[in-house]
Amino acid sequence: MVNQTTPKISIVDYGMGNILNVKRACAAAGMDSGVTSHKSEILESDALILPGVGAFGDAMYMLQKMDLIPVLIDFINSGKPLLGICLGMQLLMSMSFEFGEHKGLNIIPGSVVIFDKLRDKSGRNLKVPQVQWNNIYRFKNQTSQDPWKGTILEGIKDYEYMYFVHSFYIIPDDFSVCVSQTRYGNIEFCSGLQYNNIFACQFHPEKSGSAGLMIFCNFKKKVMQNLKERSNSFVRKT
């Protein structure tokens, strides 16, 4: 039913990483969510969260084995909101160069590459993976309007700290999908993106304290808004 008031939010379980803390963060933001790997449940959901920790190749292998790739693509094509977290963000890209070359879900044109020859200002080698709290910030050459308004980063201040654990980062072909950037050593990368109703972040909002929880609250708003739009179109049709 589309006229329900409680949205059905599903966290996709494809065997990669600890997803229960994503569920706990949803609960803290007032969102009831379920964990599933069933095709029909995924397609019936009003919103999806695609989490993930681990290797890109293994993740695509699992999604393929569970026959979830066409399901995820169908869901995304339906225009309903999706939130990708960490590996879940990287999977949205066309391909990854993590231990070889792997095809991704190819929702967002671009690639996933490793942190290579990272150095800080003093020339000291930086550790990989990046395991730390790091700043997310807006693009500098923006117009006067706040570029985070209307995104899942709305209300978060520039240079807010988020928790990162990763060795790879995304390079979208079209940088206009990036909403936030982050710098690690001499590399500046896209740490948050929005493309139609797809939202994704490289950091772990479920582990980033109250700033991270705000992202879940913003996602909830997106889900409710989408539900209302779909509900209206349903009413008009009948």
Add this chain to the structure above:
Amino acid sequence: MKNIRIIPRLDIKGPNLVKGIHLEGLRVLGKPESFAKYYYQAGADELIYMDVVASLYGRNSLLPIIEKTAKEVFIPLTVGGGLRTINDINAVLRAGADKVSINTAAVKNPEFIRKAARKFGSSTIVVSIEAIKQPDGRYLAFTDNGREHTGLDVFEWAKRVFELGAGEILLTSVDKEGTGLGYDIELTQRVAESVTIPVIACGGGGRLEHIRQIIVDGKADAVAISSMIHYDVIANHSLEGDFSEEGNTEYLKSEQTFSRVTPVYLQDIKEFLTNNGVACRFPVGCEVFNG
């Protein structure tokens, strides 16, 4: 610029937060979940729960504590102590931990590190190394809170666990632990420079300057802190739930034993570090310092 993580370490025995010296002579301080929530709100970057008797008695009473914590605390939580099997790790992660710390199981069977890293991802697997400096200057690795000798050289073992897929190393100097005499700089620096994964320095912090030293000279990527902040909570703050009856906190007033540990508020540690050129994170609502 790299932000150094400040990580409260909470040693747990049964349902209680405890603290000892050289990982021995444990005293009850209060409820771990109350301290955890307090540190989360005070801007801790992560938390470590260490079940300090689990290995010894082969039991694990941590799960209910982890569950309570995970509902209220939204920063990474590492849990260790007595985790011997993939199932043990799974149970702790399901309860709400984000990472696990393993020691005995890794020493007994190093392939366990590889297996666990493959199953849960490297970033989930922290290998804990308990180091004791020998009279001949060598550092040897121990298990069971410094009780069991392994014969492993710490630096060789550190490289090995890195190669096997550990995501981080929690490096405890048993000699310094609980003494307030300062972290072991030589130990930490040698391990931190021999692996590319982050090293969390643990054991010995008594003053703010010790923390700065272990970051700047010891090259620590993160610092675990216990006595300094636990004593501050007991001395200066009251937490929800009265633990004064269970907590044997009287001893803290015995200046003689603990004069080497300066109680300090968690945010003051970060302010001190920032003022001394070490980058760290300030939580929401605080002024943002960035380089």
